[in-house]
Amino acid sequence: MEAPLLEVRNITRTFPGVIALSHVDFDVLAGEVHALVGENGAGKSTLLSIINGLLPPDSGEIKLSGQTVSLNGPAEAIAHRLAMVHQELVLCPNLSVAENIFLGREREATGRSGRRSDLMKMAQVILDEIKVDLDPATPVGELSLNEQQIVEICRALSSRPKVLVFDEPTASLDDNQVAHLLEIIIKLRDAGLGIVYVSHRLNEIFAVADRVTVLRDGRTVGTVATPDIDERGLVSLMVGRNYDPAVSSYKPRDFGEVALEVAGLGVHGVFDAVTFSVRKGEILGLAGLLGCQREAVVRSIFGALPATCGTIKVHGKQVRLTTPRGAIAQGISFMPADRKEEGLVLEMSVEDNLTLTVLDRIRRLGFVHPRMRRTWADRLIRQLSTKVSSPRQPVKNLSGGNQQKVVIGKWVAREGDIIIAEDPTRGVDIGAKAEIWTALQDLAASGRAIILITTELEEMLGACDRIVVMNRGRISGAFDRPDFDAEAIAHRFVN
Structure with a gap:
């Protein structure tokens, strides 16, 4: 042989x-x-x-x-x-x-x-x-x-x-x-x-x-x-245990008022006339093929790609978002897909990364209070079942799934009303996926409005209350949960 x-x-x-x-x-x-x-x-x-x-x-x-x-x-x-x-x-x-x-x-x-x-x-x-x-x-x-x-x-x-x-x-x-x-x-x-x-x-x-x-x-x-x-x-x-991958992560919830509304939103030469809204407690999926510009839309909402036309309303009030700092001030959080380039500071510790979004809350006399930072980090580590040897462990040494939990954790700490989650389970294993989907469902149940992007349509079908489809920079379809049909949604990717 x-x-x-x-x-x-x-x-x-x-x-x-x-x-x-x-x-x-x-x-x-x-x-x-x-x-x-x-x-x-x-x-x-x-x-x-x-x-x-x-x-x-x-x-x-x-x-x-x-x-x-x-x-x-x-x-x-x-x-x-x-x-x-x-x-x-x-x-x-x-x-x-x-x-x-x-x-x-x-x-x-x-x-x-x-x-x-x-x-x-x-x-x-x-x-x-x-x-x-x-x-x-x-x-x-x-x-x-x-x-x-x-x-x-x-x-x-x-x-x-x-x-x-x-x-x-x-x-x-x-x-x-x-x-x-x-x-x-x-x-x-x-x-x-x-x-x-x-x-x-x-x-x-x-x-x-x-x-x-x-x-x-x-x-x-x-x-x-x-x-x-x-x-x-x-x-x-x-x-190492019996597991049923067919179990859906979806949990029915009651929705509150509209938390975010975009109308006729556009960036010249990128996307145009995008209109949708998301309510408190709702998970809205933005679906589409790569290149449909849904990533550009959520970056515009987060102020990283300022819109050239259209309006954005947060809790009914029209706002102009031109920087991420301005979006964060309006209660908007953004969990990017590329955790290593955009989501984490790899050379810093787990606790430093987890508390980056709440430095204003753990300062005393202009300095970060070590005990408060550790308390915040410990709570978030427990809440998301993050596996770390120590809160001071460099975040670069964590597995991909646990790094993703740190990305989620730092925005959970901020307690914003609107969360944009871009491919939150990218490159993580099936056990960590289940934990991340549960965490997002729990955030929605607590009243957060969530906009979800994922490359896997099956995941979106399992997690979302509504799905809006984009094609070539425009909205090409919208589906409520009772009308979810993978084939019909995929058809809107190209038509």
Whole structure:
């Protein structure tokens, strides 16, 4: 029998006070998609960092094509024919598709000629291999998110790997873009590559994976062929208890007065004539494909993208919001999808991040009072069941799900009447998702008006009271909960 392309044997890795991985086993065969799943904090990110050479293991071994290797960085992993496509895109928007694909390896790719025309030809070869219609001369900054993701894949493929690792590649993609990406992954598998696929979206796992390995608390729970397990069984392995993923997070509520109303809102050249309202206690979903400009609408409401026409009313009073500070003063909170770039200060502690929005309430004589800060942070940590070793732990060291809870917690602390939640469960596991949806439902039940954006329509159907659909910068449909129909809503995405 041919040796696996990748073998991870008995890998252990510890950090101060934490066992991140303990005797983990994992392997990938040629022509196989092997999924790696587990809750946030299960050890997936640490394992991927070890496989990619970013972290050394404390013990255990890694074999590539049967050869034991010691990897001291991604360059060595690439030299051994292993490449990774990261969740967070790392591209240069001012450079072309071809220049991004071969960044740092231009002369190697062109036989040392370094000519731009040769670089374009080599990029076109890779694009043709996965049957993608992209112009290699196009600046990456002009591409859609889905197309940028494809450039990341092409960059990984340009090193001619035998093993390709995908880390949450669909976290920011809509359903149509996800389907396109999965088609590409299947083509790569059929070409004989070994694929490691990490995702919290279990429907993707069952769509492309041949086998799946479950990690829990840094240990290997087991490896199963996907035809031999269903979604409920897989989730139960992940969380260590029986779990029913079909349970809806929705809780019926009574609604109060209109908290926020926008009428004819627009930003020149971006979106136009957007009109909707949301009441106290209500969760309103803004649905649509990427590029429909719903993200621009909520940023306009938050004052980060000032409107050029239309009106915004908060509790019946017309306001002009030109800065986030002004929006916060009106009781508007914003939980951004990109927690690392916009939601958190990664170098600061958990308690510092949790209390950023309430510094005016924990000051004494112009200085932040340490005891008050700790009291606020402890309450929020308990309220959202956030797993931390200490409130003083750097927030960058938390799992993705717990980082997201800190983002939510700092706005819970502010106690604003209107909350904008943009992809609140992006990149978090199914257990943390359930806790986050419960937290948002509880906020609505307490009288907050919530505007929700998520790339997963199924999540929106499970959480919202109403859904407004956007298409090309305009409202294209609206649905009350009794009329929710996934097909009808999706139809409004493009019509």
